[in-house]
Amino acid sequence: KKRAVTQIGKNGYPDSIYINAAKIFQGIRTEKSTGRILVRYGDKSESPMVAFKDEHSRRVSYELAFNALKYQDLLEEILLDSKVYPCYSIPDELTSLLVVMLYDLQDRKFQKRKIFAEEELVAEVQEIGHYLYRYKTKLAAALARCRIKYDALSIEYFVPETISKQEQRTSSLPVCFWINTFKIGLEDVIRDLEMKGFTKVDSVSDFEHYTYAVDQHCHDVLVFPSSLREELLNLDLFVECKLLLQ
Numbered sequence: 496k497k498r499a500v501t502q503i504g505k506n507g508y509p510d511s512i513y514i515n516a517a518k519i520f521q522g523i524r525t526e527k528s529t530g531r532i533l534v535r536y537g538d539k540s541e542s543p544m545v546a547f548k549d550e551h552s553r554r555v556s557y558e559l560a561f562n563a564l565k566y567q568d569l570l571e572e573i574l575l576d577s578k579v580y581p582c583y584s585i586p587d588e589l590t591s592l593l594v595v596m597l598y599d600l601q602d603r604k605f606q607k608r609k610i611f612a613e614e615e616l617v618a619e620v621q622e623i624g625h626y627l628y629r630y631k632t633k634l635a636a637a638l639a640r641c642r643i644k645y646d647a648l649s650i651e652y653f654v655p656e657t658i659s660k661q662e663q664r665t666s667s668l669p670v671c672f673w674i675n676t677f678k679i680g681l682e683d684v685i686r687d688l689e690m691k692g693f694t695k696v697d698s699v700s701d702f703e704h705y706t707y708a709v710d711q712h713c714h715d716v717l718v719f720p721s722s723l724r725e726e727l728l729n730l731d732l733f734v735e736c737k738l739l740l741q
Contacts, residue, residue, distance in 0.1 A: 507599060507608025510617035511548065512556050513624075517592035518545050519560035524591065525567055534571045534580060534594075537587035550736055554728070563598045569641060569653040570594050573601075577637035579630045589619055596623055601638055601650070605631040669699050670724045671741035672733070674715040679737040681715065687732060716741065 524536060547553040563570065574580035574597065585593060599608075607628060610616075627634065638650075645652060674684055685695065688707065696706045702720045710716035717738070719727055732738040 505603045505606075507603060508555065508559070509611050509614045510620040511615065512552065512559065513592060513596055513599070513620045514617055515545050515547065515552070515556035516559035516563070516595045517589075519557060520563050520595050521591040523560065523564055524594075525564070533575055534590060535587045536590045550739075551734060554740075559595060559599065562602075563595045565654050565658055566598060566650060567594065568655075569638075569650060570597050572641055573597065573634055573637045576640060577630065577633040579627070579634060579637075582626065585623065585626070589623065592619060593623055593627070596620070596627055597634065600627050600631065600634070605635045668721055669702070670719045670721055670727060671710070672717050672719070672727070672738040673741055674717065675737050675739055676715055678735070679732075681709075684717070684732065684737065691730070 521536060527533075545556070547556065571580075571594070574593070580590075580593070605628075608624065641647070642650075642652075647653065674681055688695075693705050693707055694703075696702065696708050698708055698711075699718055701708070704720065704722065707717050707719045710718055727733060727738075728740070730738070733740070
């Protein structure tokens with residue numbers, strides 16, 4: 496059940512993830528100068544309260560929000576070029592939700608999203624989801640025109656250079672996890688990792704693929720190769736909050 500929010504096969508997310516991602520995006524989106532404002536987002540003077548079901552939901556919500564931020568300029572251009580925006584039935588306060596859900600729609604190659612079992616539906620998410628899907632052909636055509644216009648092989652071309660450099664640096668850093676000693680001890684974690692094929696090494700300089708090291712200064716911190724990040728986040732140790740991502 497804890498993994499129910501995972502985007503398996505890019506089927507979409509439960510409604511609560513879109514709502515939370517939109518609230519996060521509303522607070523971090525790039526502000527445009529007055530002369531450049533074509534897409535209006537409403538007021539962001541107050542930080543909205545965000546409630547997460549669990550750690551996994553929190554991580555997925557932030558991931559979706561930051562992906563929308565990376566491609567904010569592209570997503571806005573798609574909305575404007577397709578004439579899908581402005582839509583007078585969608586208030587400015589829901590524009591962040593519109594942008595977040597558009598990012599997810601194009602990431603799913605404009606395929607219809609799955610409705611998850613026992614999901615609590617949110618009216619605004621359902622409304623905007625149906626609205627975007629109704630105009631999926633226009634949106635896909637606008638994305639294609641943008642790629643032709645900028646001679647872009649993929650949407651990664653549109654990531655701002657500063658963010659691209661930050662991602663490159665981050666991807667090369669080792670991944671660190673705290674051991675949640677309220678739930679598990681170091682020896683039990685090591686036993687679990689060994690059963691899954693991991694090998695303990697002395698330091699990060701000895702890293703190969705399925706290896707890890709205990710931090711030399713904090714013995715309740717484990718360090719892994721960066722290439723294992725996504726795989727580690729799907730381990731039971733992480734899902735059950737026995738390991739906490741640093």
